[in-house]
Amino acid sequence: MRTEDLIRTLASEAKPVQRLAHPGWRVAYWLSISLAYVAMVVLIMGTRSDLAAKSGEARFVIEVAAAFLTGVMAAAAAFCAGSPGRPLWERFAPLPPLALWLGSLGEGCWQDWLRAGPDGLTIQPDFMCFPSILMVSLVPGALILMMIRRGAPTTPVLTTALATLAASALGAAGLRLFHASDASLMILVWQFGTVAILTAFGALFGRKLLHWPERPVVGSEADALATRM
Amino acid sequence: MGDDSAEARDKNWRTLMRAAQDGDGAAYSRLLCEILPLLRRMVARKWRGAQDVDDIVQDILLSVHAVRHTYDPTRAFMPWLMTIAARRIADAARRSSARSANEATVETMPETFDADETKSEQDRSDDHGAIEHAMSGLPQGQRQAVEFLKLKGLSLEEASAATGKSVTSLKVTMHRALKAMRKALEEKR
Numbered sequence: 001m002r003t004e005d006l007i008r009t010l011a012s013e014a015k016p017v018q019r020l021a022h023p024g025w026r027v028a029y030w031l032s033i034s035l036a037y038v039a040m041v042v043l044i045m046g047t048r049s050d051l052a053a054k055s056g057e058a059r060f061v062i063e064v065a066a067a068f069l070t071g072v073m074a075a076a077a078a079f080c081a082g083s084p085g086r087p088l089w090e091r092f093a094p095l096p097p098l099a100l101w102l103g104s105l106g107e108g109c110w111q112d113w114l115r116a117g118p119d120g121l122t123i124q125p126d127f128m129c130f131p132s133i134l135m136v137s138l139v140p141g142a143l144i145l146m147m148i149r150r151g152a153p154t155t156p157v158l159t160t161a162l163a164t165l166a167a168s169a170l171g172a173a174g175l176r177l178f179h180a181s182d183a184s185l186m187i188l189v190w191q192f193g194t195v196a197i198l199t200a201f202g203a204l205f206g207r208k209l210l211h212w213p214e215r216p217v218v219g220s221e222a223d224a225l226a227t228r229m
Numbered sequence: 230m231g232d233d234s235a236e237a238r239d240k241n242w243r244t245l246m247r248a249a250q251d252g253d254g255a256a257y258s259r260l261l262c263e264i265l266p267l268l269r270r271m272v273a274r275k276w277r278g279a280q281d282v283d284d285i286v287q288d289i290l291l292s293v294h295a296v297r298h299t300y301d302p303t304r305a306f307m308p309w310l311m312t313i314a315a316r317r318i319a320d321a322a323r324r325s326s327a328r329s330a331n332e333a334t335v336e337t338m339p340e341t342f343d344a345d346e347t348k349s350e351q352d353r354s355d356d357h358g359a360i361e362h363a364m365s366g367l368p369q370g371q372r373q374a375v376e377f378l379k380l381k382g383l384s385l386e387e388a389s390a391a392t393g394k395s396v397t398s399l400k401v402t403m404h405r406a407l408k409a410m411r412k413a414l415e416e417k418r
Contacts, residue, residue, distance in 0.1 A: 003283050003290070007261040010294045016252035017298035083299050084316075085308030152296035154316050212288075212317065213295045214386060 020150060023079035023086075030075055030147060034140035034167075038174040041136050045178040059104060063187075064176050066101035070094050071170035075144060078162035082151015091158060094165065101169075105192065108184025121185045129190035130197075132179060137171030137198070149210065157206035164202025168195040239306050247302040261290060268314060275318050289317045363413035370394075371406035378403055 021029075054060045073094035080090040112120030144163045151159070172191045181187065242260060249257035265286070272285045292313050300309050364372055377388040378399070385396045392399070 001287070003265065003287055004262075006287050006290060007258060007265070010261065010290065011254045011258035013294075014249055014252060014254045014257040017250050019250060019301070020299045022301070083301060084296070084312035085304060085310075150298075152292075152299045152313065154312055212292045212320070 020083060023076055023083065023090075026079045026147060027072065027076045030140070030144055030166075031072060033143055034170055037139040038136055038170060042174055042177045047178055048180040050180065051177060059108060060176075060182075063101065063104040063108070064173050066097050066104055067169050067173035067176070069097035070101055071140075071166045071168075071173065073097055074162045074166035074169060078144065078148055078159050078166060079151065081155050081159045081162065082148050082153075084152050084154050091155075091162070094162065094169075098169075102188075102192070105184050105188045109188065112184055120183075122183075123185060123189055126181060126186055126190045128179060129175065129181075130194045132175050133168055133171040133191065133194045133198070135171075136174040137167040140170050141167030145209065151210075153210035153212055156210035157203050160206040160209055161199050161203035165195065165199040168198040171195075242306040243302055246297070246300055246306055250297060250300065250302070261293075264310060265290075271311075271314055272318060276321070285318060285321045288321065289314045292317050359414055360410070363410040366413050367406055367409055371402055371409065374399055374402040375406050375410070 020026075048054070073096075077091050077093045080086045080093075109121060114120075141164060144166055145160070148159050148163050153159070172195050175191060176187075181190075242263070245256045245260035245263075249260055268286045268289055269282060272282045272289075276282065276285065293310065296313065300306070364375060367375065373392060374388070377383045377391060378385070383391065385399055388394075388399055389396045394402070
């Protein structure tokens with residue numbers, strides 16, 4: 001097919017399209033539905049009994065807030081990555097809160113070490129983390145994966161990684177509200193580990209989920225082939 | 230091109246793209262025609278010596294068409310277009326390197342090529358005749374599968390789109406067709 005003919009075909013198919021909303025609005029939409037779901041799960045599971053006392057602890061507040069912000073910023077970055085031509089730095093937006101989150105966990109490990117020595121840094125199996133985070137991030141994850149498919153697949157691997165990071169970080173923040181496990185190393189290994197695994201898993205499916213249209217055998221070409229039979 | 234005229238051009242394209250998003254086919258056609266030389270130049274520059282410049286340009290145009298709703302008319306048009314074009318050129322480069330991994334480039338043809346010829350013109354035309362005969366004996370669906378997949382070289386997905394048959398059913402049909410043709414050729418021999 002000649003390129004000029006292709007342009008004619010495309011122009012004749014140019015139906016009005018609904019423009020993609022600004023990434024800010026899309027984050028707001030995603031967050032409102034996701035937060036409602038996370039709140040529902042937290043209520044059903046029952047908030048941890050010491051939540052009131054915990055919410056006065058600076059480290060707990062910083063850690064949960066950083067996880068939550070990582071989720072929000074990763075969602076914003078995923079939406080920005082699907083709008084071609086936006087500045088590159090936007091894709092790194094989740095890095096500061098992510099660093100803060102890791103930093104607060106690292107500082108927690110350090111404090112545990114100072115307090116109890118090697119005993120403060122023991123790792124026990126905690127098999128509740130993975131399924132719990134998965135459960136809390138199920139709806140946010142499904143929603144954001146659906147939403148990023150509306151965007152352009154310019155950076156498919158990064159976009160799905162950011163999207164799964166957004167959902168799982170939100171899940172990890174939610175988990176802290178009903179799962180009473182406070183040893184920083186345990187959180188680092190089991191909760192942050194879960195987030196890392198889910199993010200890597202998201203990246204793995206990037207090209208499957210987001211891709212450009214295959215060049216179709218368009219109208220007249222298919223007809224021409226069929227009539228030759 | 231000065232900054233002013235580049236800005237004026239971008240402003241013009243922004244307006245055309247906004248109209249195209251609202252369903253204005255004429256504005257869309259004008260926009261695509263105006264960006265066409267630019268895309269051709271860009272592909273030709275990044276893709277030296279390629280004969281399939283227009284194939285890649287068409288990929289870019291189809292991609293632009295598929296994601297035209299992602300353009301934000303409050304932002305400049307060129308960065309949007311260039312991001313898509315750069316992605317598609319990179320994809321084409323990846324496809325091409327995957328393809329050339331299975332091909333060997335021969336710089337000079339062996340000079341004895343002619344002398345080694347094992348088939349005469351007569352043999353060749355006999356072969357064509359035998360294959361055509363074997364094909365003519367196939368049921369219509371099988372013949373169509375051979376034509377699309379082997380003669381036209383379409384992929385299974387493309388052939389599926391063109392015939393309306395599923396990929397699995399095309400595979401089965403193709404398998405049966407080849408079996409039948411093999412049998413027909415052996416009988417002839």
